[in-house]
Amino acid sequence: MDAKGQNLKIALQRKGRLADGSLQLLRAVGLDFDYHEGKLFSPCANFPLDLLFLRDDDIPEYVQDQVTDLGIVGLNVTQERGAEVAQLDCLGFGACILSIAVPRKGTLRSIYDLGGKRIATSHPKILARFLEEKGITAKVIEISGSVEITPSLDVADAICDLVSTGSTLRMNDLEPVEVVLRSEAVLIANPASLLDDRKKELVDRLRIRIQGNIRARRTKYIMMNAPESALQEIRGILPGMKSPTIVPLAEKGMIAIHSAVPEEFFWDVIEKLKRAGASDILVVPVEKMVI
Ligand code: ATP
Ligand code: MG
Numbered sequence: 001m002d003a004k005g006q007n008l009k010i011a012l013q014r015k016g017r018l019a020d021g022s023l024q025l026l027r028a029v030g031l032d033f034d035y036h037e038g039k040l041f042s043p044c045a046n047f048p049l050d051l052l053f054l055r056d057d058d059i060p061e062y063v064q065d066q067v068t069d070l071g072i073v074g075l076n077v078t079q080e081r082g083a084e085v086a087q088l089d090c091l092g093f094g095a096c097i098l099s100i101a102v103p104r105k106g107t108l109r110s111i112y113d114l115g116g117k118r119i120a121t122s123h124p125k126i127l128a129r130f131l132e133e134k135g136i137t138a139k140v141i142e143i144s145g146s147v148e149i150t151p152s153l154d155v156a157d158a159i160c161d162l163v164s165t166g167s168t169l170r171m172n173d174l175e176p177v178e179v180v181l182r183s184e185a186v187l188i189a190n191p192a193s194l195l196d197d198r199k200k201e202l203v204d205r206l207r208i209r210i211q212g213n214i215r216a217r218r219t220k221y222i223m224m225n226a227p228e229s230a231l232q233e234i235r236g237i238l239p240g241m242k243s244p245t246i247v248p249l250a251e252k253g254m255i256a257i258h259s260a261v262p263e264e265f266f267w268d269v270i271e272k273l274k275r276a277g278a279s280d281i282l283v284v285p286v287e288k289m290v291i
Helices: 019-028 056-064 075-081 124-134 167-171 191-195 197-217 228-237 263-276
Strands: 008-013 041-043 049-054 070-074 086-090 096-103 118-121 139-142 158-163 174-183 185-189 219-227 245-248 254-262 279-285
Touching: 008 019, 008 056, 008 197, 019 197, 049 056, 056 070, 056 075, 056 185, 070 075, 075 086, 075 124, 075 174, 075 185, 086 197, 118 124, 124 139, 124 158, 124 174, 158 167, 158 174, 167 174, 185 191, 185 197, 191 197, 197 219, 219 228, 219 263, 228 254, 228 263, 254 263, 263 279
Parallel strands: 008 049, 008 070, 118 139, 118 158
Antiparallel strands: 041 049, 070 185, 086 185, 096 158, 096 174, 219 254, 219 279, 245 254
16 A cells, blocks of 8 residues: 555456466556465565465456456456446457357358357357348357357357367367457456546556556667668658658668557568568667656
8 A cells, every 4th residue: 555545456367368468468558566366465565566376257347346446357348247446548458359150160250140050159149249230130049168169069050269279269160250359468457447536547557557568568769880871762661650860871871760660560561571671670669668
């Protein structure tokens, strides 16, 4: 607890696919805390924040009921639970797709073949809303786990489940036919905590660090040599920060150009830079990026 009041509290998944990513993110933004498997609670040594480790399904309700001020959970879980929480930031890990999949060898080819059929899912609310929007009347069967085996057991005709690589679907002779929701880990907050000045200030401080980390992870720092005459063309190619850094080289007429590049443009940019005359291209990761 800090001098002025209670620590901010954040709920994290105790064990599972989001657990490592959540801990890594909090460590990467400079928070110092003790953690070992099975721990339920851990205060930070250098920030007025307590970590609580819970089942992911419970996190939206705990945040809604202000048991904790913040939570890290999959977008699929917050949407399915329908809790009244504010969604603050997408965190860039835990990516997966909630997909409708059908047996590979069968007559069902698209969602429009699913009228009157049975669809098994652990996300019944999201699926029901999706089917309603598309005007499809199907029977939603709620299953809490191993949804992918239901068609082979003749419990369902199709499924709606989370997919990341698709290998579980392939192993069960299923193929995805429709994206229902693209999900990733998100930072959620209790709306009343955001109206409390002291807590809001702490949340903002934490978010500046988190956003700096996300931006850095999505950015590469690129350095290259080029003839001075290629500068204009290269500047046009770089979707960099504000203005690239230009350094003259010992060899007359040659310069070094440095710039930050968003990762999504990366390969596209490298090819264009080479064509414009850049050479000795070095690419390094960015640790933090505050703009
Ligand atoms: P808990 O014991 O906390 O309830 P769980 O078994 O419900 O855990 P996990 O399987 O650990 O949950 O998945 C947690 C979250 O990870 C999912 O809700 C989803 O947002 C994300 N995720 C990322 N990739 C996948 C995937 N391939 N399958 C399932 N979830 C995934
Ligand atoms: Mg769960």
